[in-house]
Amino acid sequence: MKVIDTLHILAIGRNPAIMAVVERLLNSHEHWKGLSVTSNAAALSAIEQTPYNIVLLCAGIPAAEEDTLRQALLQRQPQVIIAQHYGGGSGLLESEVRGLLAAHNISLSL
Amino acid sequence: MAHYTLHKAATRAHLDHGWLNSYQTFSFAGQYNPDRIRFGTLRVLNDDVIAGGRGFGEHPHDNMEIISIPLAGTLEHKDNMGNVKRLKAGEVQIMSTGEGVFHSEFNASNDEVAALLQIWVFPKTLNGKPRYEQITLDPSGSQRKLQQILSPFPDDDGAWIQQDAWFHLGHFEPGDTTHYTLHKKDNGLYAFVISGSFTVDGQLLEVRDGLGIAEISGDIALQAHTPAATILLMEIPMDI
Structure with a gap:
């Protein structure tokens, strides 16, 4: 089990209004630190600066770009967990993240 | 099985x-x-x-x-x-x-x-x-029978969604029986009892119980046990 103090989550999507909500929801958790971006360039820049644990792929990323984006993210940070986010709001966000942590044997030191 | x-x-x-x-x-x-x-x-x-x-x-x-x-x-x-x-x-x-x-x-x-x-x-x-x-919905469409309320097709009965899913609603009386046949072979079925009680494929369900059935090989039998019993059947793909 890998134990971390803060969970760093990068959310990538194309709808600025939705991404602002996703970022606010991520940061409403005491030990989560979230950033949302709306372009692939901003995502790659962000992952070069911060050791993100999880990247959430949100709505609007064209299928043709997704594989390239995943590869570019993994090239910069091979351990990062990349997952599709569904729902665009608070309904599924927490259980998606908690499911990813459980699946990858990561826990937060609370 | x-x-x-x-x-x-x-x-x-x-x-x-x-x-x-x-x-x-x-x-x-x-x-x-x-x-x-x-x-x-x-x-x-x-x-x-x-x-x-x-x-x-x-x-x-x-x-x-x-x-x-x-x-x-x-x-x-x-x-x-x-x-x-x-x-x-x-x-x-x-x-x-x-x-x-x-x-x-x-x-x-x-x-x-x-x-x-x-x-x-x-x-x-x-x-x-x-x-x-x-x-x-036509209220007579679900009396003692299953009424399709959504499908993947705009020109079919009910609403439509962007998934290979079919939902049916039915209001039944004690002793009424019916069956459900999957539209798509590998789909699963989730039955949710809105009111009353039913037996669904041999499983007794009370009000607000849900039953998911996967790997279905034949028709699913339903029987109502109480007056004004209502059930929602949701046929959905099993893989995302």
Whole structure:
């Protein structure tokens, strides 16, 4: 089990209004630190600066770009967990993240 | 051989916010149960009661097919596609949220509660064009038989969603029997008892119990046991 103090989550999507909500929801958790971006360039820049644990792929990323984006993210940070986010709001966000942590044997030191 | 997943009503997560009393079959919002994430592409089955004058303020959704089935009262819907609608029992609301939608759902009454089933199904493809649909069901269509309320096809009975899913609703009397045949061979079926009790494929279900059936090889038999028994059948793909 890998134990971390803060969970760093990068959310990538194309709808600025939705991404602002996703970022606010991520940061409403005491030990989560979230950033949302709306372009692939901003995502790659962000992952070069911060050791993100999880990247959430949100709505609007064209299928043709997704594989390239995943590869570019993994090239910069091979351990990062990349997952599709569904729902665009608070309904599924927490259980998606908690499911990813459980699946990858990561826990937060609370 | 069929594989059964039984969700007894009392095992659902319960949230009471005062204005919202919600029973949730699968993990939702702050509730997390790793054994209750989804059944196939059925991800959310919330049984919500909203107090008078209250509701869900404007919030976003994307990449999810959201089906609302009102059970009591009237809801007022507004969204950023320009829809302003009222929704009541006997109607069904579909939101294909695709690349993104903002909406609000409020109880239209200040005095009486509004009750609804809120159902989310993973879409067949991501980032579709958002769409709103609301239909009125023929009340005679579900009396002592199953009535199709949604399908994947715009020109078929009921509403349509962007998934290979078929939903049916039926109101039955004691001793009534019927059967359900899958539209698509590898799909699963989730039965949810809205009122009364039923036997579904040999499994006894009481009010608000849910039963997921996978690896189905033949017809699914149903029998009602109580007066005015109502069941919702959701045929959904098992793989996202």
